[in-house]
Amino acid sequence: MRGLPASFYLDATRAPLEYSAIFAPSWQFVCHVSDLPASGTAVRFDCGGRSAVVLRTKAGGLQGFRNACRHRGARLVDGDAHTGLAFCIDGRLRCAYHGWTYDESGALVSIPAGQHFDEFDADAHSLHPLHVAQWRGLVFVAFQTPRLAVEQVLDVVAGAWPDLTSMRRVIEPRATPCAADWKLACEHMLDTAHFDIARPALKPRLFAPLIFEQGEGDALRATAEVATGGLGDTWSSRVYRRLLHDRQSTPARAGYVYLWPNLLLQLAPDGLSILQVLPGATGHSTLRELRYAAVDSSREMRLLRYTHQRVRRQALAADARMLVRVQRGMGALGAAETGPIATGEVGLRWFAARCRARLSAPAPASSTRTIRSRSRRRATSSAAT
Ligand code: FES
Incomplete structure (x- = not known):
């Protein structure tokens, strides 16, 4: 078996495919349960162009959401994305841009007075949930549904x-x-x-x-x-x-x-x-x-x-x-x-x-590049004629 082609490490157009085919459906380690010590604390975690927020609920459970407001997409929890250090959000995620506020279930619970929208349905603007799982005290998140539960994967190799x-x-x-x-x-x-x-x-x-x-x-x-x-x-x-x-x-x-x-x-x-x-x-x-x-x-x-x-x-x-x-x-x-x-x-x-x-499928951006280069060739040849 040969190693991966050098282009796999050099070609910028491969990144979108890697993020969607490899990182999005994989379990990503976020933090240890002790890093979310009390209800109302949250941790931000970024990976492969995506950002997650994982929070401890009042009932002691964990919830995960895409770290993006449903209004104009502003990041909800800012700060360091890799330390796993908790932020105190007091059970509510309030967007710093226009003040939309979500509860620990991700439901949109308040919009500041004076913001009016046509035929607005608050239920349709809850935060996007993510898959969150624990394995023996380690907290994982997945941006898309993984093939197997994290315990199905880890119990096989670390059951002892x-x-x-x-x-x-x-x-x-x-x-x-x-x-x-x-x-x-x-x-x-x-x-x-x-x-x-x-x-x-x-x-x-x-x-x-x-x-x-x-x-x-x-x-x-x-x-x-x-x-x-x-x-x-x-x-x-x-x-x-x-x-x-x-x-x-x-x-x-x-x-x-x-x-x-x-x-x-x-x-x-x-x-x-x-x-x-x-x-x-x-x-x-x-x-x-x-x-x-x-x-x-x-x-x-x-x-x-x-x-x-x-x-x-x-x-x-x-x-x-x-x-x-x-x-x-x-x-x-x-x-x-x-x-x-x-x-x-x-x-x-x-x-x-x-x-x-x-990654066997061609990277999506490669085809864009080919189309662009073809258009450029056409434009060049028309200019020449
Ligand atoms: S972007 Fe969050 S409230 Fe506007």
């Missing part, structure tokens, strides 16, 4: 994981801009061949290289034991491994789940790390990083988390540098084919096959 509901945020979430296409960043998370080549010289490692196992469809899983030291080892990685070694007699392990198309979960002894790749303009993406852990303020656990986070920060910076290098190489490759994917690269082969299946 504990309930994560009692966890709490342990770092400030980070959104790192990356000058590489989102597919390159996702493939980098799934690529195992680069660990022994690129990584030792670039960054320390806490867990051994992953070998992904094929799941039933929308997710992969992997398990890795704590690594032994090596080139690129740092004080943080040495202390982390020593602390884990002292804590338990059996080798420490981390469980990994990759959820199609862009999410990697790592459950280590000191907590849950989340890395999500969000698409941006052509050749750009955002690496969203969040960490949650069980409440444990012992000195040992704080040191474990501190050293883990230091290593992750170094690793993410090294990953971003390598991704820029690959993106630039793709640009130089141009129309040429990329090479084969090794038979052992289960994750990469899975990802490429899925991208090909979903």
